[in-house]
Amino acid sequence: MSETEQPLAPLPEPMPGSAVRISLRTAMILLVFTLVFTTLMAEVYQITQPVLQATALDAKRRLITEVLPADAYDNDLLEDGIELPPLPELGLAEPSRLYRARKDGLPAAMVFEAAALDGYSGEIRLILAVQADGRLAAIRVTQHKETPGLGDYIDPKKDRNKEEPWIKQFDNRDFTSTPPEKWRVKKDGGAFDQRAGATISARAVTKATGRALAWALDRQDRLYRLPAGARHEEKSP
Amino acid sequence: MSVYREITHNGLWKQNAILAQLLGLCPLLAVSTSMVNAVSLGLATILVMGLSNFAVSLLRGFIPYEIRIPIFILIIAALVTVVDLLFNAYLHDLYLVLGIFIPLIVTNCIVLARVEAFAAKHSAGLATLDGMVMGIGFVWVIGLLGAIREFVGQGTLFSGIEMIIPGATAWQILPADYPGFLLAILPPGAFFVLGLMVAGRNWLDHRANQRAKARLLAQRANTPSSPAATA
Numbered sequence: 001m002s003e004t005e006q007p008l009a010p011l012p013e014p015m016p017g018s019a020v021r022i023s024l025r026t027a028m029i030l031l032v033f034t035l036v037f038t039t040l041m042a043e044v045y046q047i048t049q050p051v052l053q054a055t056a057l058d059a060k061r062r063l064i065t066e067v068l069p070a071d072a073y074d075n076d077l078l079e080d081g082i083e084l085p086p087l088p089e090l091g092l093a094e095p096s097r098l099y100r101a102r103k104d105g106l107p108a109a110m111v112f113e114a115a116a117l118d119g120y121s122g123e124i125r126l127i128l129a130v131q132a133d134g135r136l137a138a139i140r141v142t143q144h145k146e147t148p149g150l151g152d153y154i155d156p157k158k159d160r161n162k163e164e165p166w167i168k169q170f171d172n173r174d175f176t177s178t179p180p181e182k183w184r185v186k187k188d189g190g191a192f193d194q195r196a197g198a199t200i201s202a203r204a205v206t207k208a209t210g211r212a213l214a215w216a217l218d219r220q221d222r223l224y225r226l227p228a229g230a231r232h233e234e235k236s237p
Numbered sequence: 238m239s240v241y242r243e244i245t246h247n248g249l250w251k252q253n254a255i256l257a258q259l260l261g262l263c264p265l266l267a268v269s270t271s272m273v274n275a276v277s278l279g280l281a282t283i284l285v286m287g288l289s290n291f292a293v294s295l296l297r298g299f300i301p302y303e304i305r306i307p308i309f310i311l312i313i314a315a316l317v318t319v320v321d322l323l324f325n326a327y328l329h330d331l332y333l334v335l336g337i338f339i340p341l342i343v344t345n346c347i348v349l350a351r352v353e354a355f356a357a358k359h360s361a362g363l364a365t366l367d368g369m370v371m372g373i374g375f376v377w378v379i380g381l382l383g384a385i386r387e388f389v390g391q392g393t394l395f396s397g398i399e400m401i402i403p404g405a406t407a408w409q410i411l412p413a414d415y416p417g418f419l420l421a422i423l424p425p426g427a428f429f430v431l432g433l434m435v436a437g438r439n440w441l442d443h444r445a446n447q448r449a450k451a452r453l454l455a456q457r458a459n460t461p462s463s464p465a466a467t468a
Binding site for chain 1: 270271299300301302323325326397413417
């Protein structure tokens with residue numbers, strides 16, 4: 001391999017009094033490299049940006065379709081959003097958005113995010129669709145760090161039971177069929193199954209879902225009435 | 238042995254980045270919980286290693302020795318960012334799986350090690366080959382590690398394959414009521430399995446050496462008698 005060996009460019013031999021010049025030359029070289037590669041990154045970013053935005057929007061639509069069937073509403077859901085402040089009831093420490101689905105101009109459902117903070121490892125992010133008649137249309141886990149192969153069955157993509165994924169038991173539940181005090185896993189005397197060996201993940205999701213559903217139903221008239229793009233403020237009790 | 242064969246042999250076995258040099262353990266341990274995750278990150282690593290070795294080799298005439306490390310890191314980070322953006326835009330489903338690991342390739346010291354030890358001293362063609370072969374050496378080890386951990390931990394192989402090939406399903410090897418072996422999936426399991434793999438490699442090398450030595454002795458024993466036989 002020696003015939004191809006060709007080491008890096010050596011710096012010129014230091015001449016007396018030229019330390020400043022060497023430093024400047026080195027700094028200039030580093031600057032040029034920085035500029036060239038920053039330009040490269042900026043160019044690729046410019047080219048990929050439209051694709052990225054389209055996929056992000058598409059991913060959001062797809063996620064919403066998973067919790068709320070497309071025929072349940074006829075408005076442009078993503079345009080009919082309102083801003084939410086950080087809400088401890090939803091487990092969120094940062095502002096979020098709530099989307100309102102309407103059919104024939106009448107409220108149909110609300111789609112919003114929530115988080116469970118007491119999972120086995122870190123936060124579990126959820127998306128919920130709450131129908132105007134008080135039923136939970138469905139929930140999905142959007143982000144989690146539960147143990148792979150153990151607690152990650154809360155995400156139906158990882159759930160090994162494909163016919164009857166764990167998360168499906170939340171579909172169409174409401175507080176009439178499942179009173180608030182039953183809104184826990186069976187191990188804690190509630191109505192929801194958990195899988196052996198990983199109760200903590202199920203318990204966290206179940207509790208967060210019940211809390212978020214109660215929050216949404218308590219103020220749903222106000223949430224539907226706000227104009228699109230407005231900011232919802234919690235009234236102090 | 239030709240240069241190309243030597244580079245390939247080094248990357249895949251003799252100087253294998255993980256088994257021989259024990260480099261890049263951070264992504265190795267984090268991603269090898271399942272075979273699909275492991276191989277996917279490995280493929281992205283091959284791409285980055287090939288590209289960064291190629292780029293550094295081309296630009297090596299302009300890089301002053303004293304500031305080579307910042308420039309290498311700059312080049313690697315820029316290329317990883319580019320790969321990250323391209324994956325996100327054009328291979329979005331795979332990106333959802335690997336998302337957080339792709340930026341971590343920057344911190345994979347295998348990449349910097351090959352740039353510093355090889356690309357900075359060799360022509361672009363050889364450097365690209367070296368980067369990719371070292372990457373392949375990384376893939377087969379991390380893939381095997383992922384497969385072992387997944388098999389022992391949850392009794393399956395290829396779980397998560399549906400994120401890459403829609404419609405494909407994981408291969409359930411042990412019965413579905415296999416309770417799982419959590420330790421294999423948690424980080425300590427990665428250390429145990431990796432330790433066994435390194436030991437296995439050392440054992441194979443040791444055995445190969447012994448055999449070579451035995452063959453050499455046998456040859457020496459034969460040589461004095463051969464002239465007599467011909468005479």
